[in-house]
Amino acid sequence: MSDALGLWGVPLAVASGAIRVGTPFLFVSIGECLTEKSGRINLGLEGTLVLGAATGYAVSLHSGSPWIGVLAAGLVGALFGALHGYLCKLPRVNDIALGIAMMLLGMGLAFFFGKPYIQPSAPMLPSISLGFWSESPQIRAALEVNALFFVGVACAAALWWAFASTRAGLVVRIVGDSADAARAMGYPVDLVRFLATAAGGFLAGLGGAYLSLYYPGSWNERISSGQGLMAVALVIFAHWSPPRCLVAALLFGGAGALGPALQAVGVSEGYYLFYAAPYVLTLLVMAVTVTPGRQLAGAPGELSVQK
């Protein structure tokens, strides 16, 4: 039975992997999308992701409930985002460089406090079986989708709606497009950016909890290798639009699932080259989407990567 699909298992595994591997991309990229819409870039989300993974795992182990772990990961992420948001408002503090520093600090804290949690196994997040209609165990396995994925989709939809048709969303966009205009209209620029960065950190923390509590589903020091940073690049590719972030996250997830999927059917040649596929894809899409000297559609005017 296990060979019934043969090589057809590869596209199936890539499709299901797109959701499985892409979910953390989704959370980080919609979080970063919110932050960047307010005119600030937070490169520290890589650190937030790792810290969220460690927190989620540890809290899930101690409390016995993975959902409390997810919430705790989000709160720690929000705290970390808030720190970035607060420090960036000081004059002459560079948001990109500070992001790198926060990335190192987040990883340091996660490895420091996460050390005792590498061995024990915490309760995992449950998944929803969408493959009940099929006889094939592979299809059933491929259609096990985690509930957090749907939470992420809902967040993306909510953010899209908020940007388009709420007052709060409009204020974030004004602040991101022209701080001077926002100040003239009486909106507190620093406060809006602070809140947007903290909220972005919350979402990235959720993405981290997904990593340690569902897929790959364990806590170790190699839990994330640049996913947080790729998600930042992905926001540019998605032109700062939450629904496009979803599409991009699935695309990158699929690219990330290619290596393991080929390995599963016995193609182990060049494993590391397939492993590098999402990174190469990131560079390629950035090279194609960005045009020097011209602003991208939807780009916040205040963003430092755009200058």
Place this chain on the structure above:
Amino acid sequence: MTEAVAPRAEIAAPARGDLEVRLKRAAEAIVVPLVALLAATALFSVFLLLLGKSPADFFALVAQGAFASWFSLQNTLQRAAPLLLTALCCAIPARLGLVVIGGEGALALGGLAAAAAGIAMTGAGGTTAQLVMVGASLVVGGAWIGLVGALRHWRGINETISSLILSYIAIALMNHFVEGPLKDPASLNKPSTAAIPDVAAIGTIPGTDVHWGLVIGVGLCVVLWVLMSRTTFGFAARIVGGNLRAAQLQGLPVGRLILIASAIGGACAGLAGMIEVAAVHGRANASLVVGYGYTGILVAFLARHNPLAVIPVAILFGGIVASGGLIQRRMGLPDATILVLEGIVFVAILVSDTLYGRWRIFQPRATAP
């Protein structure tokens, strides 16, 4: 272009003359990072106290493990050698306003290229083999980070993101070659390339256990300081970093300057990989990827991207890295403790940028126009 990394002070300073202004600027550039270091030390002490550990013990152990004995000092200098070079990989492009953080990947690829060249030169004389290895690592490292500069200038891709992504690609490439085409079948537990010939190995400075890589690193810091501060190239590069628009209006070849500076930085990191292979490991394997690239970023920022200042800062952090093992054994703290300390120092040093110009004592006296 980003703003805060540009070394404003030096560009704003008058070309010659007012000694007082220059001295005050220099004093500010030394005092502010020291204040940041002190603040970071204080914050880290609070962190340790909250965990019930003694900060005094910690810093005493750092001093002991890093500088107290001839043995520990040599260990420190050994680790400072790659840090000098990876710090240059960040510091040189930073003078043009670029935040390049891809040193880790350039080091890995430089080391791989050097090992491959060394194996290919088996049978040749020691000096010839070494020169070919150096050349290979310089070319590969330079091309790798040069690509970051090219993508930045001609495609408008943010250099911070692209350099880190290229770093992951570089490490994947190294793993591919080390576990595939270049794998020594005898290396079972830790996949590695074959060993480079003995004659190609870099020896130690007579009378010490410190290899010549330290001298190469210090020498390059001095050479690049001269290049960036005392030549037309360096002057043009600093104009690009200070005000891109002005540089373009002056007709400076901005693209070429960015490309060359990135390539110089990458070549330094590649050379660090070559030295690690030729002086420490004797072959290329995963031991190259131990975080020298990331610590180098911190060293560069702490040195305010001044190649001369990189020398003492790299030795300081070489010492902190070297004392990690001792701290782990004596205080029962995990190895990530050093990473936490580095993170706190990094955040403090960036936040200290806000202090420039705040203290009246460093400001030139207002003179009547």
